[in-house]
Amino acid sequence: MTYEFYYWPHVQGRGEFVRLALEEAGADYVDVARVKGVEALKAAMAVESAEPPFAPPFLRVGKRLIGQTTNILLFLGDRHGLAPKSAAGRLWTNQIQLTIADFSLEAHDTHHPLGPRLSFAEQQAAAMTRADWFRSERIERFLAWFETLLARNPRGPGHLVGGRLTYADLALFQTVEGLRYAFPRAMARIEPAFPLVVALNARIAARPRIRAYLGSSRRIGFHERAGLFRYHPELDG
């Protein structure tokens, strides 16, 4: 069965967490709006189903549409061995993923704290205030937590959960990559204090399927026009 994945075609955004899981799983999927254009995404959203998604990303699995990034990952984790099989392990992985979602949303809010109706230029002063808090407190607070999880993992510091890769490892990779893009100066200062996170990131990037994906045209690049992570030098302190 081929999954149909629906997300904005020119943006990594939240959808990238799902794309990475699909790629690592070697799943058969079509990134619909990248192939057929954004109208195909809008058409799927307009279908009057009993379980409509509120917003992209969503995944069509047979007749079902599954929405919300963390929820899609919960589904894919079970289906493709990207999460533990035990109920406790699944919940713990979901808990970590929710925290990664919080972290990446806070990164987003640095460039658009007043919402999407104003351009970055129109809210730059507010963005600088919000980014200053994020750079000076939040990045380290979150990374310290992930470093702690790796250091305390009873199965060793190779993964966030147990002894095998989970979707949470992939999502942390994406977040660290995004922070390096958006806050290069801050991350150069901060990340040496978190060697286990840095090492995990390097291992994820070197996984064969991830490496092939990152080098392919399927991987959309980071850019400052859209997405969770945008580079504005003014926000990098």
Place this chain on the structure above:
Amino acid sequence: MTYEFYYWPHVQGRGEFVRLALEEAGADYVDVARVKGVEALKAAMAVESAEPPFAPPFLRVGKRLIGQTTNILLFLGDRHGLAPKSAAGRLWTNQIQLTIADFSLEAHDTHHPLGPRLSFAEQQAAAMTRADWFRSERIERFLAWFETLLARNPRGPGHLVGGRLTYADLALFQTVEGLRYAFPRAMARIEPAFPLVVALNARIAARPRIRAYLGSSRRIGFHERAGLFRYHPELDG
């Protein structure tokens, strides 16, 4: 077994979604920081476990600590019949809950778009810009989605999911109550367009355990000093 629930003692906040589920379930629980003070919360957070929560709320279940509001609800939903038993039904309920979490976080961000280091007074201008977007677009967009779910529910408009109460119904109740507190003028204008949401709210408030809880000293009131929903007349348009 008695659950130990950990959250800030003077705030509804994200913790209130968990409190409502525990109350509706008739679960045996202690709201630890309300009984023993905030030091007991800090002590629990300082324990060097392999699965430490990033932030409150969290729930102690035997030796485990389960964190992240949506994740705690996923756990309680299974344990206490507050979610469907089928895998598809559980995911759909989780998807709705994640959307309620997004909605309530956006309500929070109206009063503190620049983060918690500045007081409301210090960021009032930014807050007014953000709140204007929330009031004029976002409240209706979210409520319209919930109204649609109720209207299209194959089991009727009595609940968001299937024919029985789920934790998502309780969380939507809490969010609507919070919006009525924080944006009384805007909600008086907006909510008549969403009669199924309004009717669900009234039914939740009338459930015996919820009614008893709301009338008890266990229910912390809304206030403007902390929490997701705060009343500042300047933000109500």
